[in-house]
Every structure is written in structure tokens, then in C-alpha cells.
Amino acid sequence: MSKKIELLAPGGDTDSIKAAIAAGADAVYCGLDRFNARTRATNITLKDLNGILRLAHKHDCRIFLTLNIIVVESETKAFISLLHTLMQTSVDGIILQDLGMFYLVHKYFHSLKIHASTQLTTHNKGQIHFLKQLGATRVNVCRELNIEEVSELTHVAHANTLSTEMFVHGSYCLSFSGLCYISSVLKGKSGNRGRCSQPCRDRYLTTPQGKNFPLNLKDNSAFFNLREIVAAGVDSVKIEGRIKKFHYVYSVVRSWKEQINRFYRHGTLITDNTVLYKVFNREFSSSFLTGEINKNMFIDNPRDNSAIHLAETKGGATKDNIQAAKRELYDEKTQIIRCVQQKIATFSIEKEPLVITVSGTLGNLLKVDVQTPDTSFTLCSKSELVPANIDNADSRSSSRAIQKTPPYCLGYESFTKIFKPLNETGFYIDAIDLEHLQSNLFIPFKELHAIKKEIICILHGSEETITPPTVPVLIKQDNLPIRPTLSVVISSEKDVHLCGETTADVCFYIPNCLKGIQTRLVNMFIENKRLIPWFPSILIGKDYDDAVELLQQTQPERIVTNNSGIAYEAFTRGIEWIAGPHFNTVNSYSLLALKEVFNCAGAFVSNEINKDQIRYIKRADDLKLYYSIYHPIMLMTSRQCLLHQVIGCEKESVDEECISGCRKASSIKNVDNVPLFIEKTPGNLHSIYNNENYLNTDIVADMPNTFSSFSIDLRDITTKTRISADKLGTIKLFENLLTGKTAAAEMLARCIHPVTNDQYQRGI
Structure with missing residues (x-):
């Protein structure tokens, strides 16, 4: 069988990341408190990142950082500064939407692997080539594609040394990602900036079809479609949910992990997805993936459907059954929370101690032994130690000399100053032992800085030290001499x-x-x-x-x-x-x-x-x-029929004739009686326009x-x-x-x- 598919989990906050790791995720995608497309999530701070990376890598889990928004001009300097910082970490990849940030990373920050965000709505093979040219190493194929379309794009990606990922569980967006402007226009909160207010989940005035939430889709779940996904060659299955709590993440990731393990061990699939219904859901559908885009993909209620589903399995969604289901789910949720809290209690992202032992004698190489709680390694200088005197020190070294030791002499103060950046990793210097270093010796300080960089490299699991690049300042062009x-x-x-x-x-x-x-x-x-x-x-x-x-x-x-x-x-x-x-x-x-x-x-x-x-x-x-x-x-474009819930349609599902031949128009009104116009013309997908x-x-x-x-x-x-x-x-x-x-x-x-x-x- 082919290489085992990656299970990629959401991490909205530290506890969710820990829960995903505990549940067996192969990778976690998470965002910082800036530049990511889930500003409603708690997110993590840059201060936490190295600890998270160390914890994840200790459990053979990769971390992908979401920087997947469009970046306005005033923010580019801060973005470049962040990229400099990320180069000094062991982050496994960054997820981008903005083409300018693709350009910067690919041209100047070569060590950072780029994953193309779902916000780029990758849906044809030309886009695979486009993203390859920009430096992408992975693409997210858009959720609207059926399995044959996913397979075609994956084969093109593999032929171009790119991997593919696809969302298999969580919220469906009604619009193609990155092309939805409804929140931006109506609420001033751009989805391309991670601030989507989800107007598609809002209540509207009751439509002729009797629907109050005509734009609300059920959730995506391809839990029973894993066999076809693996056959299509997809490299990673991705769970949506960076605004979900840690118990949700654990439950969903654990279920998917068990499904993947069952398939690879026995070639069969788990046929019971009850656990997925016990955490937040809006009912489930995989109709985009199966190519059966139909009216049953909608649900006329944006809230949690778990209690209603459980009640229906126990005799019907009566008021009493729903209340009983809510109590049962609450008890189970409480038990899951306690269980997960116990599992992640020992997962620490706090910095771990480094003990550095420096030794050496006149005429020999300087040795630096580094010990962490999990490992140890030794580095040596390239030059031999020589007597400390003013003649063997350059002016740049003298400017960095520490006053408490003789000029140009190696001592505790000099090592403390030069090794200080080690405290910015996932570790901190607990002790520097110089007991075995002969006194009054010297070595060029540039060699100590080289050793420091190599230590950082090893701590981050990198193969080579990285020199921060210089990004040229862009010059504003002269104004055009002619009228537009x-x-x-x-x-x-x-x-x-x-x-x-x-x-x-x-x-x-x-x-x-x-x-x-x-x-x-x-x-x-x-x-x-x-x-x-x-x-x-x-x-x-x-x-x-x-x-x-x-x-x-x-x-x-x-x-x-x-x-x-x-x-x-x-x-x-x-x-x-x-x-x-x-x-x-x-x-x-x-x-x-x-x-x-x-x-x-x-x-x-x-x-x-x-x-x-x-x-x-x-x-x-x-x-x-x-x-x-x-x-x-244009507020949004959808592959779904937007008229099913509004004026209805005699067809249950969207077919080729719908796209090529259908001409219909209607509107919906929000609770403030402001209309949004739905238009379907021959050859075009459904779109919604501002009034x-x-x-x-x-x-x-x-x-x-x-x-x-x-x-x-x-x-x-x-x-x-x-x-x-x-x-x-x-x-x-x-x-x-x-x-x-x-x-x-x-x-x-x-x-x-x-x-x-x-x-x-x-x-x-």
C-alpha cells in the first residue's frame, strides 16, 4: 500500500494543539495572533511557538503555521520580520494565501516550506503549475471538487513534486474560499483577513420555500470516503476547526485516527460515526466529494445538531427526548474533557533547561558539550586555543569583551553574552560550566558565534545554519505621465x-x-x-x-x-x-x-x-x-444551487444541464429587510450580489x-x-x-x- 496518509488537525489554542497530539495527529495547523485566517480563535503567541514545536516533534507530529491572509502594504515590514524569526525555528511549513508573501518566502526565505491555503481555491491543473512557480510545496484542493477532480489535481501535483491536502471534516463554506466578500461588504469584516462574520449562517426573512437559514450548509464529513481519498493519492486529510475547543479536537481527531489505522491495517473501514455526532455538528454531508450536489446538503438551523440527532436515534426529536439528549451529551462532554485534560496534563510547552559545559586547554580545540533533558551533543571550534592578549584580538572582538574578565579572554561573561540567543529557542540556559576550561585563553569570537548558531540549528532539528536574508526596500515608481x-x-x-x-x-x-x-x-x-x-x-x-x-x-x-x-x-x-x-x-x-x-x-x-x-x-x-x-x-460564488432553499427547484441535484442552461434569479432579505440578489445565468455558477x-x-x-x-x-x-x-x-x-x-x-x-x-x- 502507498505511504500512509497524513492526518492534519486544527489547533486554535495550546490545549487544542495538545489534544490533537494526544489523539494521534500526524500534523497540526495553527495560527499566531497575527496574519492568520481565524482571528476568532484564541491562537498562540510567538513566545509559545518554540515550546509547541518541541512538544510536537517529540511526539512525531509536524506543525504548520497559518499565515493565510492577504497582507496590506503597511504590514509587509512586520511580516518580513516575522519570517526572519520563523527561519530560526523548526516550524515544518507555513500556509499562505497572499501572492506577495509567496514571492518573499520563495525568493528570500528558502528554508520555509510553503503550503497553499484553501483561500487560493485551487481547483484546476493550471493553478497547480501557477503555485509551483511561486514556490508552493503543497496545495489544498478546494472543498467543492468531486473525487475524480481531486484525483486529477493530485496526479498533476505529484508530477510537479507537490503534495496535496483536502478538508475531510468540519464546516462547509457555501462560497468558494478566497472569493467570498459577503462578510467584508455587509459587516466590514473580510474573510480574506480571517475576520469572517459568517453571514451565510444568519437568519433571513422566511423564503417562499419556508426556510429561515437559506444559505446554511451541513458540515463536511468524508469519514466513510477514506478508501476513495487514499486511492486518489491525496497526501493529507485535514480537519477544520481552529475555533473549536480541545475536547472537540480530540474526539474528531481520535475518530479519524482510528479510521485511518483500521484501513491501513485491515483494508476495512469503521462503519459507526456516532462519536462525530456527539460533538458540535450541523449534520453531515460529503456530497461535494461524491459529486451529488443536492438540496439535502442544506440544513435550516445553524446551531449544534448533536442533541437533535441523538434524540432521533431514541424515538424522535420530541422536546423531552431533546432535553434528555442534552443531559446525556453534557455528561459525556464533561467526561471527555476530564479524560483529555488528564492526557495532556504532562504535555508541557515550557522551556527546558540547557546545561552547557565548556572545556579546553592551550593548543587544543575548544569543546562545547550541550545537554538537554532528552539528548546531548558536542561541538568543537575550528581553531586552537591560544593565550589571551591584545594582539590576537580584532577590534570587533574587543567591542564585545566583557569587563569582568581580562581583555579578550574567554570567561563566564563572554559565554553568557554570546549564548544568550539560546534562551529564545524552546530552551533556556540553566548552567554554563567552565570548570574544565583553562584560564586566560582566547579564540576568535566569530567562532563562538558559529558554535552558537550550530547549537540553535541542532536544537531546532535543522541540517544547516541559516543566515537571515536581506530583503531589498521597494522604491515607489514615478507617477504616470498620461491620463488613465x-x-x-x-x-x-x-x-x-x-x-x-x-x-x-x-x-x-x-x-x-x-x-x-x-x-x-x-x-x-x-x-x-x-x-x-x-x-x-x-x-x-x-x-x-x-x-x-x-x-x-x-x-x-x-x-x-x-x-x-x-x-x-x-x-x-x-x-x-x-x-x-x-x-x-x-x-x-x-x-x-x-x-x-x-x-x-x-x-x-x-x-x-x-x-x-x-x-x-x-x-x-x-x-x-x-x-x-x-x-x-459579487458577494459569493457557489457550486451549490442557491435557489433550492429560496424559490425551490424541480430537480433534487445539480447536473451539467443546470450549469449550462439554467436561467433563474431571486433574492433573500436579511432581518433588516435588506435584499441580496441571487443570479443564475446559462453557463455560470450561482452568485449572490449586493443590493x-x-x-x-x-x-x-x-x-x-x-x-x-x-x-x-x-x-x-x-x-x-x-x-x-x-x-x-x-x-x-x-x-x-x-x-x-x-x-x-x-x-x-x-x-x-x-x-x-x-x-x-x-x-x-
Whole structure:
């Protein structure tokens, strides 16, 4: 049988990490109190990290650190400082979302292994190649994929020396990860910053289907699908739950460990998942993985379902049975908590003592013996010890001399000062023994520093000492000498005529699925050379292959893409490409990564950030900056049917015809009676849009000579926003704005309403 699959557990706080280790996790992913996508978790401090690493490694468990948010410009210096610190630890890998941070780690911090976060929503083989170029060693395949799609991506990853992981238990997100802006727009809490307020779990006004929680999915559990996952070649199965308590982590990890062990020892699976129902759950489904995306994946209650499930097994979910079930579960939970507390009571992350013994005589090498509670090792100098005098010491050594010993002489004070950084590891210096060191001897202090570095290296389990890199300071480019141009996004063939009626660039939005329309689209692009293909964020399986084929057949001079897989294809084919707004670009290093690694011609700056966060971004050489100043605000995109719980559908499950042919629209209203608009058009996945479109004319005056082009989205997407002019008239109004015409902004405000630019004011 192939190499045993890794069990990857969540660790929201120290006790959860200990519980995961006690339950048999092969690896734990956890976050610091900054730069991670679970700010609601307790998280760990940098001070705790070395102790956690030592504890985990003692139990053959790896630690992956989550730094998986987009990082704004003002934070990059602190992020680089953190990377310097992490280089001096034994952390087994870091999980990243931000492309700029990928670039920094891959280029300067080579010792840190990069895992691509679920926030990058990796779902096609082009994205595997893209992430490989950025330095990833592992990718998380997105939760929406079925087992055949997972298998294909895993084989591509393995062919490129990458491993794969997949979530197999815990919360399902309704939206593709990294492409969900609903919390950011509605609550000012960005999911791309780890601050998601989970509006998809909120109560809404009762829908025509009688549902109060129409966006709420059951939890993910592939407990009975392990055989297929192993056959697909997946390297790691990942449990979600960094905001869960330690007893939850222990129970779920232990159940999965027993399942994995049973499979590898006997080739069979445990058929009872009762334990998983006794901790927090919203009922379970593995329908994305099995490819049966159906209405039964929803549950009209976001709270814990464990008591209801237990009551149903004991005669029905009556009020009395539910109360009895709650008492039973409480008693079991109390027992589990006590049991786990006993198991982890001896797990310490406190620093452990080091005893350092230094010995040596004149004419011989200096010996440094290091003893920890678990091991000991000896290091020697490269030079022989010589008599201490002023002639054999350089000026730099003399500046570090300790006053209590003769000048340039080895003594307790000098060793204490030079070895002080050992206290920043998972250890502390308990004693320095110089009893066997002959007095009045000298050795170049640089050799002592080399020995210190080697000690740190051994304590961290590293093979070689690491020199901290120097990251060059980025220089802000000069302002552009010309006015920005205008680009227009359309999605209807009836609007293609605009190419001949305006000087603006016209981009045609490619649907998620090209089934039945690919030939027509190819002919449209060939006949209209000015028309620029704009590729969507999600392109799965054959839909991705069809999009690549469209690229091959049309050979456009330029494209815009929100999909990194298509970006990789354009890069390898020498096609000029622009990174769309869903690349979530918010810092200078992301721009540098796109330009240096993929020869990107331009990139949209994310609409999530505010004017001050935009202002300090430094444009890379020969890279154009783009920004969308008008568009319907897409809150989320889902592979699930969003209409099942709202207006209903005669079909139980989503099939190919649903994606390629369905045209429906509806809305839901939150408890404040504010609508969100659901749209499903032929060839596209379900999406939810904000009630008001985004209009930001302020940025044109706020940042003159910064952007090469501003974009407006004139696709026919229904929201509350209304435009009084036709599309050509609307384009002319925006052209007037960019050419500095007086009152252009006021005219646009009168023509297009209601609108919002809250994100530009608020940021992330």
C-alpha cells in the first residue's frame, strides 16, 4: 500500500494543539495572533511557538503555521520580520494565501516550506503549475471538487513534486474560499483577513420555500470516503476547526485516527460515526466529494445538531427526548474533557533547561558539550586555543569583551553574552560550566558565534545554519505621465457592437462553463479583434480545458483573468495578461510576483482596500495598475444551487444541464429587510450580489497619475441599482470623468443610483 496518509488537525489554542497530539495527529495547523485566517480563535503567541514545536516533534507530529491572509502594504515590514524569526525555528511549513508573501518566502526565505491555503481555491491543473512557480510545496484542493477532480489535481501535483491536502471534516463554506466578500461588504469584516462574520449562517426573512437559514450548509464529513481519498493519492486529510475547543479536537481527531489505522491495517473501514455526532455538528454531508450536489446538503438551523440527532436515534426529536439528549451529551462532554485534560496534563510547552559545559586547554580545540533533558551533543571550534592578549584580538572582538574578565579572554561573561540567543529557542540556559576550561585563553569570537548558531540549528532539528536574508526596500515608481484609459466589461453578445462605437477597451466575460457555446464564442473573438477575453475565477475540469482551448483557438493579444490557471497558460504562451480583481492584490510584493514570475502586464488592485491602503502600494516596473470604479458587487460564488432553499427547484441535484442552461434569479432579505440578489445565468455558477452596486468616482481625483486604466462592469446583473442612460451613454459619462470634464462625477451620481463605495472608505 502507498505511504500512509497524513492526518492534519486544527489547533486554535495550546490545549487544542495538545489534544490533537494526544489523539494521534500526524500534523497540526495553527495560527499566531497575527496574519492568520481565524482571528476568532484564541491562537498562540510567538513566545509559545518554540515550546509547541518541541512538544510536537517529540511526539512525531509536524506543525504548520497559518499565515493565510492577504497582507496590506503597511504590514509587509512586520511580516518580513516575522519570517526572519520563523527561519530560526523548526516550524515544518507555513500556509499562505497572499501572492506577495509567496514571492518573499520563495525568493528570500528558502528554508520555509510553503503550503497553499484553501483561500487560493485551487481547483484546476493550471493553478497547480501557477503555485509551483511561486514556490508552493503543497496545495489544498478546494472543498467543492468531486473525487475524480481531486484525483486529477493530485496526479498533476505529484508530477510537479507537490503534495496535496483536502478538508475531510468540519464546516462547509457555501462560497468558494478566497472569493467570498459577503462578510467584508455587509459587516466590514473580510474573510480574506480571517475576520469572517459568517453571514451565510444568519437568519433571513422566511423564503417562499419556508426556510429561515437559506444559505446554511451541513458540515463536511468524508469519514466513510477514506478508501476513495487514499486511492486518489491525496497526501493529507485535514480537519477544520481552529475555533473549536480541545475536547472537540480530540474526539474528531481520535475518530479519524482510528479510521485511518483500521484501513491501513485491515483494508476495512469503521462503519459507526456516532462519536462525530456527539460533538458540535450541523449534520453531515460529503456530497461535494461524491459529486451529488443536492438540496439535502442544506440544513435550516445553524446551531449544534448533536442533541437533535441523538434524540432521533431514541424515538424522535420530541422536546423531552431533546432535553434528555442534552443531559446525556453534557455528561459525556464533561467526561471527555476530564479524560483529555488528564492526557495532556504532562504535555508541557515550557522551556527546558540547557546545561552547557565548556572545556579546553592551550593548543587544543575548544569543546562545547550541550545537554538537554532528552539528548546531548558536542561541538568543537575550528581553531586552537591560544593565550589571551591584545594582539590576537580584532577590534570587533574587543567591542564585545566583557569587563569582568581580562581583555579578550574567554570567561563566564563572554559565554553568557554570546549564548544568550539560546534562551529564545524552546530552551533556556540553566548552567554554563567552565570548570574544565583553562584560564586566560582566547579564540576568535566569530567562532563562538558559529558554535552558537550550530547549537540553535541542532536544537531546532535543522541540517544547516541559516543566515537571515536581506530583503531589498521597494522604491515607489514615478507617477504616470498620461491620463488613465477606460475598459468596459460586458457578457452579452448583443453588446459586442460597443467595440466599434467607443475607444474604450471592451472585455467580454467568459462564463464558467463553455458547453454548447464555445464555437460561437471563438468565432465572436476572431471576428472582433478588439474584444478582450475576460476569464472568470472558477474553471473546473473540462470547463478549464475548454477555456484553454478557447485561448488556443483565438490567440488574443491580451486577456484579463481572475483565474490563476488561465494566467499560467497565458504566461507560457506569451499572451499579454492582466490579473483581475479577484487575485486579491493588496500589496507591492504581489505586483512584483506577478511581474517577475509570470511576466504579467498589469493587475487590478483589490476593491476591498481603502484609499490609504492603496496609496502606498508601489507599482512594479512596466506593470500597469487597474481598478474597477463601477460594478455589481459579487458577494459569493457557489457550486451549490442557491435557489433550492429560496424559490425551490424541480430537480433534487445539480447536473451539467443546470450549469449550462439554467436561467433563474431571486433574492433573500436579511432581518433588516435588506435584499441580496441571487443570479443564475446559462453557463455560470450561482452568485449572490449586493443590493447596491459599487461606484467610486473619488479615486480618479484622489490618485491622479497612479492607475493606467479604470474599469466599469456593464453586465446585465439585477440589483437595486438603476442606470438612466443606455450603455453607450454610460460609457461616455465615465470617459468624461477620466478626461476631467467638470461635473462628470455629479452627472454619474444622478445617472446611477443607489450605489455604495463603503469599501473604499473603510478598507480591511
